[in-house]
Amino acid sequence: MSPTGLIPLGGALQAYAAWVNTTWLHFFAINYKWVWATMETLHFLGLGLMVGTIGVLDLRLLGFLKGLPVRSVQKLVPWGIGAFVLNTLTGIVFLAGAPYQYLYNLAFQMKVIFMLAAGVNVFVFYSGTWPVTRTIGAGQTAPWAARIAGAVSLFLWIGVMYWGRMLTFFRPPFVVPPK
Protein backbone atom coordinates (compact mmCIF):
# COMPACT_ATOMS: atom_id res chain seq x y z
CA MET A 1 0.00 0.00 0.00
CA SER A 2 1.77 3.12 -1.20
CA PRO A 3 -0.11 6.33 -0.53
CA THR A 4 -0.23 8.65 -3.51
CA GLY A 5 -1.23 12.25 -3.92
CA LEU A 6 0.18 15.72 -3.74
CA ILE A 7 0.39 15.85 0.03
CA PRO A 8 2.06 12.91 1.74
CA LEU A 9 -0.37 11.83 4.42
CA GLY A 10 1.13 10.20 7.43
CA GLY A 11 0.23 7.61 10.01
CA ALA A 12 -2.20 9.78 11.97
CA LEU A 13 -4.41 10.15 8.92
CA GLN A 14 -4.20 6.46 8.13
CA ALA A 15 -5.38 5.77 11.65
CA TYR A 16 -8.20 8.25 11.15
CA ALA A 17 -9.20 6.61 7.86
CA ALA A 18 -9.15 3.23 9.56
CA TRP A 19 -11.45 4.62 12.25
CA VAL A 20 -13.81 6.11 9.65
CA ASN A 21 -14.14 2.62 8.20
CA THR A 22 -15.67 1.48 11.50
CA THR A 23 -18.33 4.21 11.79
CA TRP A 24 -22.05 3.76 11.09
CA LEU A 25 -21.82 6.41 8.36
CA HIS A 26 -19.26 4.28 6.52
CA PHE A 27 -21.55 1.27 6.53
CA PHE A 28 -24.56 3.41 5.67
CA ALA A 29 -22.66 4.80 2.65
CA ILE A 30 -21.55 1.49 1.19
CA ASN A 31 -24.07 -1.12 2.32
CA TYR A 32 -27.00 0.14 0.27
CA LYS A 33 -26.59 0.84 -3.42
CA TRP A 34 -29.37 3.45 -3.33
CA VAL A 35 -27.51 5.59 -0.77
CA TRP A 36 -24.53 6.21 -3.03
CA ALA A 37 -26.75 6.80 -6.07
CA THR A 38 -28.97 9.21 -4.12
CA MET A 39 -26.01 11.15 -2.72
CA GLU A 40 -24.48 11.40 -6.21
CA THR A 41 -27.75 12.74 -7.56
CA LEU A 42 -28.06 15.33 -4.78
CA HIS A 43 -24.40 16.28 -5.27
CA PHE A 44 -25.00 17.06 -8.95
CA LEU A 45 -28.25 18.93 -8.27
CA GLY A 46 -26.31 21.00 -5.74
CA LEU A 47 -23.66 21.61 -8.41
CA GLY A 48 -26.27 23.01 -10.80
CA LEU A 49 -27.80 25.20 -8.10
CA MET A 50 -24.38 26.59 -7.14
CA VAL A 51 -23.64 27.56 -10.76
CA GLY A 52 -27.10 29.14 -11.00
CA THR A 53 -26.54 31.32 -7.91
CA ILE A 54 -22.84 31.88 -7.16
CA GLY A 55 -22.00 31.60 -10.87
CA VAL A 56 -24.68 34.12 -11.82
CA LEU A 57 -23.31 36.61 -9.26
CA ASP A 58 -19.82 36.03 -10.71
CA LEU A 59 -21.11 36.73 -14.23
CA ARG A 60 -22.81 39.93 -13.01
CA LEU A 61 -19.61 41.12 -11.33
CA LEU A 62 -17.73 40.44 -14.56
CA GLY A 63 -20.23 42.60 -16.45
CA PHE A 64 -22.13 39.96 -18.45
CA LEU A 65 -25.52 40.65 -16.81
CA LYS A 66 -25.25 44.39 -16.31
CA GLY A 67 -29.01 44.91 -16.32
CA LEU A 68 -29.18 43.29 -12.88
CA PRO A 69 -28.43 45.33 -9.73
CA VAL A 70 -25.75 43.55 -7.67
CA ARG A 71 -27.83 43.89 -4.50
CA SER A 72 -30.64 41.86 -6.14
CA VAL A 73 -28.36 39.15 -7.53
CA GLN A 74 -26.90 38.77 -4.03
CA LYS A 75 -30.33 37.49 -2.93
CA LEU A 76 -29.64 34.30 -4.92
CA VAL A 77 -26.55 33.62 -2.81
CA PRO A 78 -28.30 32.08 0.25
CA TRP A 79 -29.56 29.38 -2.15
CA GLY A 80 -25.98 28.87 -3.26
CA ILE A 81 -24.88 28.52 0.34
CA GLY A 82 -27.65 25.96 0.85
CA ALA A 83 -26.40 24.03 -2.19
CA PHE A 84 -22.83 24.23 -0.85
CA VAL A 85 -23.99 22.77 2.48
CA LEU A 86 -25.86 20.00 0.63
CA ASN A 87 -22.74 19.17 -1.38
CA THR A 88 -20.53 19.24 1.69
CA LEU A 89 -22.86 16.83 3.51
CA THR A 90 -23.19 14.46 0.55
CA GLY A 91 -19.43 14.74 0.04
CA ILE A 92 -18.88 13.69 3.66
CA VAL A 93 -20.94 10.56 2.99
CA PHE A 94 -18.65 9.68 0.04
CA LEU A 95 -15.59 10.35 2.18
CA ALA A 96 -16.93 8.16 4.99
CA GLY A 97 -17.74 5.42 2.47
CA ALA A 98 -14.25 5.21 0.97
CA PRO A 99 -11.80 7.31 3.02
CA TYR A 100 -8.63 5.82 1.54
CA GLN A 101 -9.85 6.40 -1.98
CA TYR A 102 -10.22 10.12 -1.34
CA LEU A 103 -7.55 11.04 1.19
CA TYR A 104 -4.72 9.65 -0.94
CA ASN A 105 -6.20 10.90 -4.19
CA LEU A 106 -4.39 13.84 -5.84
CA ALA A 107 -7.67 15.06 -7.34
CA PHE A 108 -9.41 15.06 -3.94
CA GLN A 109 -6.54 16.99 -2.36
CA MET A 110 -6.65 19.53 -5.18
CA LYS A 111 -10.43 19.78 -4.88
CA VAL A 112 -10.17 20.62 -1.17
CA ILE A 113 -7.40 23.17 -1.87
CA PHE A 114 -9.58 24.84 -4.55
CA MET A 115 -12.56 24.95 -2.14
CA LEU A 116 -10.43 26.50 0.59
CA ALA A 117 -9.12 29.07 -1.91
CA ALA A 118 -12.72 29.84 -2.90
CA GLY A 119 -13.46 30.41 0.78
CA VAL A 120 -10.58 32.88 1.04
CA ASN A 121 -11.90 34.64 -2.08
CA VAL A 122 -15.37 34.96 -0.51
CA PHE A 123 -13.81 36.39 2.68
CA VAL A 124 -11.68 38.91 0.78
CA PHE A 125 -14.64 39.94 -1.40
CA TYR A 126 -17.14 40.54 1.39
CA SER A 127 -14.64 42.11 3.80
CA GLY A 128 -13.13 44.28 1.08
CA THR A 129 -15.05 45.68 -1.86
CA TRP A 130 -18.55 44.52 -0.87
CA PRO A 131 -19.84 47.78 0.75
CA VAL A 132 -19.13 49.58 -2.55
CA THR A 133 -20.02 46.70 -4.85
CA ARG A 134 -23.45 46.12 -3.28
CA THR A 135 -24.50 49.62 -4.42
CA ILE A 136 -23.76 48.84 -8.08
CA GLY A 137 -27.06 49.24 -9.88
CA ALA A 138 -28.44 48.25 -13.27
CA GLY A 139 -26.11 49.27 -16.09
CA GLN A 140 -23.19 50.09 -13.79
CA THR A 141 -19.77 48.45 -13.89
CA ALA A 142 -18.53 46.69 -10.76
CA PRO A 143 -15.20 47.84 -9.26
CA TRP A 144 -12.04 46.05 -10.38
CA ALA A 145 -11.71 44.22 -7.07
CA ALA A 146 -15.20 42.77 -7.55
CA ARG A 147 -14.54 41.78 -11.17
CA ILE A 148 -11.39 39.99 -10.08
CA ALA A 149 -13.28 38.24 -7.26
CA GLY A 150 -15.92 37.09 -9.79
CA ALA A 151 -13.28 35.75 -12.18
CA VAL A 152 -11.41 34.00 -9.36
CA SER A 153 -14.66 32.46 -8.07
CA LEU A 154 -15.65 31.13 -11.51
CA PHE A 155 -12.16 29.74 -12.08
CA LEU A 156 -12.01 28.06 -8.67
CA TRP A 157 -15.50 26.52 -8.81
CA ILE A 158 -14.99 25.23 -12.34
CA GLY A 159 -11.71 23.88 -10.96
CA VAL A 160 -13.61 22.17 -8.14
CA MET A 161 -15.80 20.50 -10.79
CA TYR A 162 -12.66 19.53 -12.72
CA TRP A 163 -10.98 17.88 -9.74
CA GLY A 164 -14.26 16.28 -8.70
CA ARG A 165 -14.50 14.63 -12.10
CA MET A 166 -10.83 13.63 -12.00
CA LEU A 167 -11.35 11.68 -8.75
CA THR A 168 -12.08 8.48 -10.66
CA PHE A 169 -8.96 8.82 -12.78
CA PHE A 170 -6.59 9.51 -9.87
CA ARG A 171 -8.05 6.73 -7.76
CA PRO A 172 -5.38 5.10 -5.62
CA PRO A 173 -4.70 1.59 -6.87
CA PHE A 174 -5.26 -0.16 -3.53
CA VAL A 175 -9.01 0.39 -3.09
CA VAL A 176 -12.06 -0.98 -4.82
CA PRO A 177 -14.61 1.77 -5.41
CA PRO A 178 -18.11 1.14 -4.09
CA LYS A 179 -20.71 0.91 -6.84
Added chain:
Amino acid sequence: MPLLASLEHSAFGTWVREAPTIWAYATILFLHTVGLGFVVGANVAIDLRILGVARDMPLAPMRKLFPWMWAGFIVNALSGVALLIADATTKLGNPVFGVKMAFIALGVVNMAWSKPKVVLDPMPVNAKRVAVVSLILWIGATTAGRLMGYLGPVSGLE
Protein backbone atom coordinates in the same frame (compact mmCIF):
# COMPACT_ATOMS: atom_id res chain seq x y z
CA MET B 1 -27.08 -4.82 -32.20
CA PRO B 2 -24.24 -4.78 -34.73
CA LEU B 3 -24.71 -1.09 -35.58
CA LEU B 4 -24.22 0.03 -31.98
CA ALA B 5 -21.30 -2.34 -31.50
CA SER B 6 -19.57 -1.01 -34.62
CA LEU B 7 -20.17 2.54 -33.37
CA GLU B 8 -18.68 1.63 -30.03
CA HIS B 9 -15.68 -0.05 -31.63
CA SER B 10 -15.08 2.69 -34.19
CA ALA B 11 -11.75 4.50 -34.02
CA PHE B 12 -13.44 7.48 -32.39
CA GLY B 13 -15.38 5.45 -29.83
CA THR B 14 -12.29 3.50 -28.91
CA TRP B 15 -10.22 6.68 -28.59
CA VAL B 16 -12.78 8.33 -26.28
CA ARG B 17 -13.02 5.24 -24.12
CA GLU B 18 -9.49 3.89 -24.08
CA ALA B 19 -6.93 6.54 -25.06
CA PRO B 20 -4.34 6.57 -22.26
CA THR B 21 -4.56 10.33 -21.88
CA ILE B 22 -6.41 12.70 -19.59
CA TRP B 23 -7.67 14.57 -22.71
CA ALA B 24 -10.02 11.83 -23.88
CA TYR B 25 -12.67 10.32 -21.60
CA ALA B 26 -11.78 12.30 -18.46
CA THR B 27 -11.84 15.70 -20.16
CA ILE B 28 -15.02 14.99 -22.10
CA LEU B 29 -16.70 13.95 -18.85
CA PHE B 30 -15.49 17.18 -17.21
CA LEU B 31 -16.92 19.25 -20.08
CA HIS B 32 -20.23 17.40 -19.70
CA THR B 33 -20.27 18.41 -16.01
CA VAL B 34 -19.48 22.09 -16.61
CA GLY B 35 -22.09 22.17 -19.38
CA LEU B 36 -24.62 20.71 -16.92
CA GLY B 37 -23.75 23.49 -14.50
CA PHE B 38 -24.46 26.19 -17.05
CA VAL B 39 -27.57 24.80 -18.73
CA VAL B 40 -29.19 23.77 -15.45
CA GLY B 41 -27.80 26.70 -13.45
CA ALA B 42 -28.93 29.42 -15.87
CA ASN B 43 -32.38 27.85 -16.14
CA VAL B 44 -32.70 27.47 -12.37
CA ALA B 45 -31.59 31.07 -11.72
CA ILE B 46 -34.45 32.34 -13.89
CA ASP B 47 -36.89 29.81 -12.38
CA LEU B 48 -36.01 30.88 -8.81
CA ARG B 49 -36.51 34.55 -9.71
CA ILE B 50 -39.88 33.82 -11.33
CA LEU B 51 -40.93 31.83 -8.26
CA GLY B 52 -40.18 34.73 -5.93
CA VAL B 53 -36.50 34.56 -4.95
CA ALA B 54 -34.82 37.99 -5.33
CA ARG B 55 -38.23 39.45 -6.08
CA ASP B 56 -36.85 42.97 -6.53
CA MET B 57 -34.56 41.83 -9.37
CA PRO B 58 -35.75 42.90 -12.83
CA LEU B 59 -36.62 39.76 -14.80
CA ALA B 60 -36.14 40.94 -18.40
CA PRO B 61 -32.33 41.50 -18.09
CA MET B 62 -32.04 37.83 -17.12
CA ARG B 63 -32.54 37.14 -20.85
CA LYS B 64 -28.77 37.63 -21.03
CA LEU B 65 -28.53 34.20 -19.38
CA PHE B 66 -29.97 32.49 -22.48
CA PRO B 67 -26.64 32.44 -24.39
CA TRP B 68 -25.00 30.84 -21.33
CA MET B 69 -27.63 28.11 -21.10
CA TRP B 70 -27.41 27.43 -24.83
CA ALA B 71 -23.61 27.30 -24.64
CA GLY B 72 -23.92 24.77 -21.82
CA PHE B 73 -26.46 22.81 -23.82
CA ILE B 74 -24.28 22.69 -26.95
CA VAL B 75 -21.21 21.61 -24.95
CA ASN B 76 -23.32 18.85 -23.44
CA ALA B 77 -24.88 17.75 -26.69
CA LEU B 78 -21.41 17.36 -28.26
CA SER B 79 -19.72 15.80 -25.22
CA GLY B 80 -22.80 13.63 -24.71
CA VAL B 81 -22.61 12.27 -28.26
CA ALA B 82 -18.94 11.40 -27.72
CA LEU B 83 -19.67 9.67 -24.41
CA LEU B 84 -22.58 7.83 -26.02
CA ILE B 85 -20.52 6.57 -28.97
CA ALA B 86 -17.85 5.28 -26.54
CA ASP B 87 -20.44 3.24 -24.63
CA ALA B 88 -23.21 2.84 -27.22
CA THR B 89 -24.43 -0.71 -26.57
CA THR B 90 -24.72 -0.23 -22.81
CA LYS B 91 -26.19 3.27 -22.75
CA LEU B 92 -28.67 2.76 -25.58
CA GLY B 93 -29.70 -0.49 -23.93
CA ASN B 94 -30.46 1.33 -20.69
CA PRO B 95 -34.06 2.57 -20.30
CA VAL B 96 -32.82 5.29 -17.92
CA PHE B 97 -31.02 6.84 -20.90
CA GLY B 98 -34.37 7.13 -22.70
CA VAL B 99 -35.87 8.80 -19.64
CA LYS B 100 -32.97 11.27 -19.56
CA MET B 101 -33.40 12.10 -23.26
CA ALA B 102 -37.14 12.64 -22.75
CA PHE B 103 -36.51 15.09 -19.89
CA ILE B 104 -33.90 16.93 -21.98
CA ALA B 105 -36.11 17.10 -25.07
CA LEU B 106 -38.91 18.65 -23.00
CA GLY B 107 -36.38 20.88 -21.22
CA VAL B 108 -35.19 22.19 -24.59
CA VAL B 109 -38.77 22.89 -25.64
CA ASN B 110 -39.20 24.78 -22.36
CA MET B 111 -36.07 26.90 -22.77
CA ALA B 112 -36.39 27.49 -26.52
CA TRP B 113 -40.15 28.07 -26.71
CA SER B 114 -41.88 28.70 -23.38
CA LYS B 115 -39.29 30.50 -21.30
CA PRO B 116 -38.34 33.29 -23.76
CA LYS B 117 -42.02 34.33 -23.70
CA VAL B 118 -42.12 34.80 -19.93
CA VAL B 119 -38.74 36.36 -19.08
CA LEU B 120 -40.30 39.83 -19.30
CA ASP B 121 -41.20 42.76 -17.05
CA PRO B 122 -43.99 42.72 -16.04
CA MET B 123 -44.00 38.96 -15.62
CA PRO B 124 -46.75 37.19 -17.58
CA VAL B 125 -49.29 35.20 -15.53
CA ASN B 126 -48.14 31.82 -16.89
CA ALA B 127 -44.49 32.45 -15.94
CA LYS B 128 -44.72 30.43 -12.71
CA ARG B 129 -46.05 27.40 -14.53
CA VAL B 130 -43.16 27.59 -17.03
CA ALA B 131 -40.66 27.90 -14.15
CA VAL B 132 -42.08 24.95 -12.21
CA VAL B 133 -42.05 22.78 -15.35
CA SER B 134 -38.47 23.84 -16.07
CA LEU B 135 -37.34 22.94 -12.55
CA ILE B 136 -39.00 19.53 -12.74
CA LEU B 137 -37.48 18.80 -16.17
CA TRP B 138 -33.89 19.79 -15.30
CA ILE B 139 -34.00 18.04 -11.93
CA GLY B 140 -35.35 15.01 -13.81
CA ALA B 141 -32.64 15.16 -16.48
CA THR B 142 -29.84 15.49 -13.90
CA THR B 143 -31.27 12.69 -11.77
CA ALA B 144 -31.71 10.34 -14.72
CA GLY B 145 -28.18 11.14 -15.91
CA ARG B 146 -26.71 10.20 -12.54
CA LEU B 147 -28.85 7.09 -12.18
CA MET B 148 -27.61 5.74 -15.54
CA GLY B 149 -24.51 4.78 -13.55
CA TYR B 150 -26.53 2.67 -11.12
CA LEU B 151 -29.70 1.35 -12.75
CA GLY B 152 -30.14 -0.92 -15.73
CA PRO B 153 -27.09 -2.14 -17.65
CA VAL B 154 -23.96 -0.37 -16.38
CA SER B 155 -20.60 -0.74 -18.13
CA GLY B 156 -18.51 0.90 -15.44
CA LEU B 157 -17.96 3.91 -17.68
CA GLU B 158 -19.85 6.81 -16.11
